Amino acid sequence: MSTMLRAAIVGATGYSGAEVVRLLLMHPHVAVTSVVSSSNPGALLSDGFPHLKQIVTDRLDAVDADLLKEKADVVFLATPHGVSTELSPKLLEAGLKVIDISGDFRLKSGEVYEQWYKHKPADAAYLNKAVYGMSEVFGDEVRGANFISNPGCYPTATTLGLAPLAAKGWIDPKSIIVDAKSGVSGAGRGLSMTTHYSEINENFYAYKVNKHQHTPEIEQTLARLTGEEAAITFTTHLVPMTRGILATIYVNLKEQHSEEEIFELFRSYYAGRRFVRIRDKGKYPATKEVWGSNYCDIGLSLDPRTGRLTVLSAIDNVVKGAAGQAVQNLNLMMGWDEATGLAFSPVYP
Amino acid sequence: MSTMLRAAIVGATGYSGAEVVRLLLMHPHVAVTSVVSSSNPGALLSDGFPHLKQIVTDRLDAVDADLLKEKADVVFLATPHGVSTELSPKLLEAGLKVIDISGDFRLKSGEVYEQWYKHKPADAAYLNKAVYGMSEVFGDEVRGANFISNPGCYPTATTLGLAPLAAKGWIDPKSIIVDAKSGVSGAGRGLSMTTHYSEINENFYAYKVNKHQHTPEIEQTLARLTGEEAAITFTTHLVPMTRGILATIYVNLKEQHSEEEIFELFRSYYAGRRFVRIRDKGKYPATKEVWGSNYCDIGLSLDPRTGRLTVLSAIDNVVKGAAGQAVQNLNLMMGWDEATGLAFSPVYP
Amino acid sequence: MSTMLRAAIVGATGYSGAEVVRLLLMHPHVAVTSVVSSSNPGALLSDGFPHLKQIVTDRLDAVDADLLKEKADVVFLATPHGVSTELSPKLLEAGLKVIDISGDFRLKSGEVYEQWYKHKPADAAYLNKAVYGMSEVFGDEVRGANFISNPGCYPTATTLGLAPLAAKGWIDPKSIIVDAKSGVSGAGRGLSMTTHYSEINENFYAYKVNKHQHTPEIEQTLARLTGEEAAITFTTHLVPMTRGILATIYVNLKEQHSEEEIFELFRSYYAGRRFVRIRDKGKYPATKEVWGSNYCDIGLSLDPRTGRLTVLSAIDNVVKGAAGQAVQNLNLMMGWDEATGLAFSPVYP
Amino acid sequence: MSTMLRAAIVGATGYSGAEVVRLLLMHPHVAVTSVVSSSNPGALLSDGFPHLKQIVTDRLDAVDADLLKEKADVVFLATPHGVSTELSPKLLEAGLKVIDISGDFRLKSGEVYEQWYKHKPADAAYLNKAVYGMSEVFGDEVRGANFISNPGCYPTATTLGLAPLAAKGWIDPKSIIVDAKSGVSGAGRGLSMTTHYSEINENFYAYKVNKHQHTPEIEQTLARLTGEEAAITFTTHLVPMTRGILATIYVNLKEQHSEEEIFELFRSYYAGRRFVRIRDKGKYPATKEVWGSNYCDIGLSLDPRTGRLTVLSAIDNVVKGAAGQAVQNLNLMMGWDEATGLAFSPVYP
CATH class of the missing domain: 3.40.50.720 (NAD(P)-binding Rossmann-like Domain)
Known part of the structure; x- marks a missing residue:
């Protein structure tokens, strides 16, 4: 070049x-x-x-x-x-x-x-x-576009955890409950009592319960993927750490599928997409394992007792949830490999 | 004396x-x-x-x-x-x-x-x-008993958040999803990779997904209160802090009730019980606000969009979730005021 | 009463x-x-x-x-x-x-x-x-007084670590270097970039180097105890935790003394004073071991290689460094036992 | 290549x-x-x-x-x-x-x-x-060598803070006091009570007082640079964070120098060395500002009241204090630019 x-x-x-x-x-x-x-x-x-x-x-x-x-x-x-x-x-x-x-x-x-x-x-x-730049879901639209609206941090973690199921029509959209947790950097650099060290350190709580502005963003994407409009339950919590989001997502399936089928669905949906890593059965993602990187790690557990599926999706909110996905979108817009400049490992510990 | x-x-x-x-x-x-x-x-x-x-x-x-x-x-x-x-x-x-x-x-x-x-x-x-010593729920049985089985930390937070609804028969037991988060002290003083500082600090993840041994304890109590056997979904997460549990609980109501009726139900159920504090509408509990104390703080939000109720319940896992409730039970066993020796404030910040 | x-x-x-x-x-x-x-x-x-x-x-x-x-x-x-x-x-x-x-x-x-x-x-x-209310050092003046100026947090930790030596005339005041570290609550509840969670979490640094306003307060007390005016070196650091101060103090002795003599000096100086605990040889205080309490824990190490003495002094800045010592002073003013209302244990972990 | x-x-x-x-x-x-x-x-x-x-x-x-x-x-x-x-x-x-x-x-x-x-x-x-690989101090010996002994984490922060002064003969080696603080990752991945989360979180204390094995390593380097053998005082503390070392170093100068002369000395000693950054007068380094990177940031303050110089030196202990300097040494050994593969920014916040 x-x-x-x-x-x-x-x-x-x-x-x-x-x-x-x-x-x-x-x-x-x-x-x-x-x-x-x-x-x-x-x-x-x-x-x-x-x-x-x-x-x-x-x-x-x-x-x-x-x-x-x-x-x-x-x-x-x-x-x-x-x-x-x-x-x-x-x-x-x-x-x-x-x-x-x-x-x-x-x-x-x-x-x-x-x-x-x-x-x-x-x-x-x-x-x-504006093209909604959820890279792994709407990447085809991003390619060649000039104007990208980069997704929110919570919607990124949530949507990547639901997209394969939603696109396939396997989930009941009305059943979706997203219990999301974010590090404090998500609140930005502006001063507030919420982000005052002594108040949030050694503390954990929910905020904007049933009121978070990322709710309709998630619903809009799910409606595109499933073809059905549905209100979801979405709760956000603050974690006493700087970076990281974990979304714990609960869904009921429309029909019965084995855990193996679900794993297979996720693996094939994200085949060739470097930044989404599906954890093996019985293993679950940790925010620290994507720290500083553009990865989104996903874990899955189907509970035979309740028939309910739990999806766990972890990202670094500042990278994959903001700046990293923005660069990934730039790569797609320009026709470059989506990992250009982003192919580094998370920093651990 | x-x-x-x-x-x-x-x-x-x-x-x-x-x-x-x-x-x-x-x-x-x-x-x-x-x-x-x-x-x-x-x-x-x-x-x-x-x-x-x-x-x-x-x-x-x-x-x-x-x-x-x-x-x-x-x-x-x-x-x-x-x-x-x-x-x-x-x-x-x-x-x-x-x-x-x-x-x-x-x-x-x-x-x-x-x-x-x-x-x-x-x-x-x-x-x-053995009398199951959930003080605010089964206190009558604790009075005069000689053998108390003290509840687990997660079941304490969860049960106190559900008992009024369950006792009244307002919830669909099959709909219950408990997304629980605990500080690291809950894992005890024994060494493990999970509790190694550099591994859990600045980290957040779920563990024992659909496998936590506190699940049947919660279900047993709910069955006593509702008269119905039901499997619940119960997920536990580790928070990078020492003390505190927050349970975020999602339930569908059997029939429609206003948010005001639900607040009233909780307030009357816990009337006279010093250690349970119901937060006002739009306010939610924080683990730090019960730190070091025997309090359980509860917040409630009924989402008009989905009809789903969210209950938030916070305790100090080492106090109300273990040692504090044990002393509270001793007080009840001996016929003393339940707050004897426990009537101190949380430590903040 | x-x-x-x-x-x-x-x-x-x-x-x-x-x-x-x-x-x-x-x-x-x-x-x-x-x-x-x-x-x-x-x-x-x-x-x-x-x-x-x-x-x-x-x-x-x-x-x-x-x-x-x-x-x-x-x-x-x-x-x-x-x-x-x-x-x-x-x-x-x-x-x-x-x-x-x-x-x-x-x-x-x-x-x-x-x-x-x-x-x-x-x-x-x-x-x-105004009577300067360093309880264990000037308690005699506090008794019966009506107006107490309560010491600063850093001066409390520092002075309790130096008072026995200063009062005895064993140290060279010009040699004193105090390297102090404080939890973030010491900065109060007012918002600032310094106390913004994402800035101070996982961070450690010195501030107000050679400029902290507690410097002359320490010097004033040392001058009273030693009879000599001397400038000290005093450095303050912020620790990513809420409560606690550790002062690491370096001094040269005027004459040679054995470590045993120094321990004996500290033990006799603080004899009968419940809130100062001298650690055994080879053991050092930790801020968490005084958390939420009015204790000041002190450790001592005389290095045979350099002849220099290191004193380590730990307090909870909000309690012994502020509110607790204030209540202790009230007790002394009123002629009550100095531990009245304060005789509770640190909270651990 | x-x-x-x-x-x-x-x-x-x-x-x-x-x-x-x-x-x-x-x-x-x-x-x-x-x-x-x-x-x-x-x-x-x-x-x-x-x-x-x-x-x-x-x-x-x-x-x-x-x-x-x-x-x-x-x-x-x-x-x-x-x-x-x-x-x-x-x-x-x-x-x-x-x-x-x-x-x-x-x-x-x-x-x-x-x-x-x-x-x-x-x-x-x-x-x-074995060539002692303190890259900015002994880089000439590293070039072309086959066997490098990579410096310890504390000695790296300390030596980089002292080398310009020591090489010039400006400091009294006997006066040196190093008060060092490290994140917990320095203790490695092996389990111990010291690194158990609930024990070290919200805690701060000194360890191995006057006994740390990095003491003679620092003394050996200082002796090479100054030509004088001298015992130093070296204290290590554990900070409740994962990465980062700050060394606060106190020295007496042999002769009087202005703060400007000292700044000039440091700037010229490290001229052309990308990974050492000298902060401006009145500004001090923070461990978080080198997080994840190979930088060493240094601040300086000469106290006119005592004549004593305070040097503050911050590194990421896992990078510049271990793996990063090792790669930097490899670059020097191979005749590559010392920043090859290391020229990325710290991760903030």
């Missing part, structure tokens, strides 16, 4: 944005040409993130569509709700590729967005244009 | 046993007269637990029924599976009171015990004699 | 203030009659601290000297710098007893205060009146 | 060994051709380390010098004390390159080794042959 693709990261002072920077530093075909932040333009990115000292020596650019058009071929948006709604259309019109890590373009229905996010939705035309 | 009740703790070198010691030090009517351990008799208890230095100056007694008869009026057993099976009958025959914190006498069916614990069950006569 | 002493806690919505509340709930001679906060008067204390739900049902009073005079006999101030400077004189003039947990009255020199705290110092007359 | 260097890792089932594997997977010129373990030959490496599932599909080879000669050009030894003593000479005689991550060849004096390690020392001829 003679020339490098030029990438800008808007929201580089947040955890997801900084992680895109970290990952792109390892990418052989991409150069980071602009790190952008509304909060502190002109400062060194490494002032706020000293781990990048002498590694990233760039100063922060202000959020400016014209500057982005000049400096970048592709723009990653790791921004609070509402920013991408305004910015992405401008960038797309200028011919840039856009990968939006925020939630602004995930829901096709502006009405549903408004109901769950309590924000004004994006323009309907662009909502329709 | 002119004389103190003399208490022995067998298994004082484990976490639950040491916690009984800590709690009884604050009890106005009980004196610890023997700390017992099979592992290191003759040593100071405080050699293995330096936090007790100059507080408990006793040396460990060997496990010896005759010595216990001589030194104690009541014996707490915080022992591995199988020890109580042998020891409790001897102590009971000698007229001592026994509070068994182990799992040996929790299941009335020896067959079910053997199936889940992979151990030889206790004598059926004593299985029948 | 026929009547209870009435206590008010100003700053009850902070960690130290809430801990005073927790401790006084266990005190046989004290009743909490007012919980005070500038931030949210009228709200339930338990709204901000749900662990106190149904335990403390009081609403927060505004900061109002007149109200305090009416409702309390003793006032604990757990307030930010500057509040006590104004409030304490008023309370003292009205005949109340005051225990100030803030730093406002610790330094006798207003000039030194201003230099390190960057705040206006308190009135010199009151600075002179 | 047409052919890949073939590397074997002995002790691949430990944390340092597994980290060598992780790092070499990213190395462009090295292929892992054998993972070796005495504990479980024939098993998949990924059975014990599921994070490597589908990434490393090799089975474990037994420890067998003949097999190593056949399969590898370079052997990394990440083994318990004593293994390398026997194995390394055989491998060297067969013409292989050896990088020994264990402590067996770090001390030139067998007598000193025996005194601190309580093990039989290695053969003196090989002790002399």
Whole structure:
């Protein structure tokens, strides 16, 4: 490859944005040409993130569509709700590729967005244009696309745990219960009592019970896959650790299948997809075993006593749940191997 | 009270046993007269637990029924599976009171015990004699009893979250899914790869999926309360923290009830019971808010979208889930106020 | 005791203030009659601290000297710098007893205060009146006093580790290096990037190097004990845990002494003082072994290779380093046993 | 590079060994051709380390010098004390390159080794042959060498913090006090009460006070650099986190120097060395800011009140303190850029 693709990261002072920077530093075909932040333009990115000292020596650019058009071929948006709604259309019109890590373009229905996010939705035309980038499920649509709405962290873990069953029509959508647990980095870098160390350390609790804005995102994908609309139960918990999501998913099957058939279904659905690893029978994923990486590990257990299937799905929320899948989507958009720049191992312990 | 009740703790070198010691030090009517351990008799208890230095100056007694008869009026057993099976009958025959914190006498069916614990069950006569000491549910049976089988940690959190509904017949027992999470102290003081710091720190995963031995204990209690036998789905996870259990419980109601009716049911069921606190609508319990205490905090959410009820129940596994409920049961056995010696606040943060 | 002493806690919505509340709930001679906060008067204390739900049902009073005079006999101030400077004189003039947990009255020199705290110092007359309440060192002055300046957390751990040597004149004050480490609760409940979970979890670093405001407090006490003015080296670090301070202290002795003599010195200095525990030779304190308690554990090691003495001193910063020592001081002021209401064990694990 | 260097890792089932594997997977010129373990030959490496599932599909080879000669050009030894003593000479005689991550060849004096390690020392001829691989200090000797003794984790952090001063003769060696703190992974994967989660979580304490076997390793290097033999004070503490070492180092300067001169000394000493980053005045390193990487971050503070210099040095103990420096040494041995395969950013948060 003679020339490098030029990438800008808007929201580089947040955890997801900084992680895109970290990952792109390892990418052989991409150069980071602009790190952008509304909060502190002109400062060194490494002032706020000293781990990048002498590694990233760039100063922060202000959020400016014209500057982005000049400096970048592709723009990653790791921004609070509402920013991408305004910015992405401008960038797309200028011919840039856009990968939006925020939630602004995930829901096709502006009405549903408004109901769950309590924000004004994006323009309907662009909502329709945005390709929902669940790489292993909708990768075919991602290939060649210019505008990706990158999935949420919880929906990534959940959907990868349900997609084979949903696509095959094996599950009763109304039976789905997702009990999800996330490390604290999912709450971002903004200060809050919830993320105050002494409050969350040595603590475990559920939050936004029956109210989490990722609920309709999961339901939308399941409806696409199953052809049925259904409300699911989705509960989120905070785990006293920095990174990682585990989704424990309970489903009733429409018809009886053996555990072996279910394993076979998952293995064939994800055949050739490097980043999804199906654990052997009796083995279950652990968030630490995907730490810092783009892997999603899945375990399965069919209980003969109840007939209920339990699916366990683990990801690193900052990587596969945000920045990593964004880079994976870039690879797919560009026609590169999906693992380009991402083919490193989790860090353990 | 002119004389103190003399208490022995067998298994004082484990976490639950040491916690009984800590709690009884604050009890106005009980004196610890023997700390017992099979592992290191003759040593100071405080050699293995330096936090007790100059507080408990006793040396460990060997496990010896005759010595216990001589030194104690009541014996707490915080022992591995199988020890109580042998020891409790001897102590009971000698007229001592026994509070068994182990799992040996929790299941009335020896067959079910053997199936889940992979151990030889206790004598059926004593299985029948043992009163299952879920204080807020079966407190009437505990009063005046001499032999208490103290509930498991997970069953305590789960049962307190379901008892009002089960007793009233409002839930479909087949619909019950319990997604439970525990701090690492629940695994005890014995060394294992699971409890090795670098393996579990910054990690979250499920274990014994569809296989945990607390499953039949929960089912047995629910069957007593509902009059229906039913298999439940019960999943356990390890949280990177020392103490605390949160059970997230999903149930379908047999008939429709408003959220207000459900709150009212819980409040009236636990009226007058100091250690169960029902959170207000929209508020949910956190394990840290019961840390070090005998409280069980419960939150409730009825989802209008699915009709499903979510119950959240939090305890300190070492206190309400073991040593604290054991002391509470002693209080009930002796006719004392159930909070005697236990009326202290959680430690926060 | 026929009547209870009435206590008010100003700053009850902070960690130290809430801990005073927790401790006084266990005190046989004290009743909490007012919980005070500038931030949210009228709200339930338990709204901000749900662990106190149904335990403390009081609403927060505004900061109002007149109200305090009416409702309390003793006032604990757990307030930010500057509040006590104004409030304490008023309370003292009205005949109340005051225990100030803030730093406002610790330094006798207003000039030194201003230099390190960057705040206006308190009135010199009151600075002179305030008794510095290092219970085991200056307990004789605390007995019968009405105005106590409660020591800082780091100075408590450090001073208890040095007092026997300093009082005896065995150490070269210029040689003293204190390498101190604290849990995050020491930073209080106010939000900051430093206490943001994802930033401090799995992290360890030094802060305020050669600049910490507790430095002159330690020096002032050492000067009183040794009769020599000397600057010390004092470094503070943040440990990814909630509670606990360990001070590792390095000193050169003026003359040679055997390790046995040093142990003997410490044991005799603290003879009869329940809350200081000297570890045996070769054993060292751990913060977790004093967790939630008023103990200070001390270990000693004289290195024959260098002739240097290492003292290790561990406390719970919220208890012995703040609220616990405040209650201990109240006990001394009132002529009660210093352990009244504090004679409980650390919570372990 | 047409052919890949073939590397074997002995002790691949430990944390340092597994980290060598992780790092070499990213190395462009090295292929892992054998993972070796005495504990479980024939098993998949990924059975014990599921994070490597589908990434490393090799089975474990037994420890067998003949097999190593056949399969590898370079052997990394990440083994318990004593293994390398026997194995390394055989491998060297067969013409292989050896990088020994264990402590067996770090001390030139067998007598000193025996005194601190309580093990039989290695053969003196090989002790002399081993090049002590502190990359930034003795890199010239590493270039072209065949046998590297890789430094210990604590000595790496400490020596990098002292080398510029020692080499220049600015410090009084007798004044050196190193207060070091390490994450728990430094204790390895072997089970012990020390590394039992509930014991070390939320805990902080010193261990092996004045007895740590890394003491003479640091002293040996300082003696080489300063030309003076001197005993130092070296204290090690365990931090409740997985990775990271911070060494807080106190020294007296022989003559007065300004803080600016000291900064300049450090910057010039490490000029061109990518992995040592000197923080700006008033900024201090944090272990999390080097997490997962080969960086060593250094902060400096000269206290005008005492004249004492404080040096803060942070590394990831598993990378720069073990596996990373081993790969860096391989790069130097082979004449490659020292950052080959190591030029990735720390992972944050």
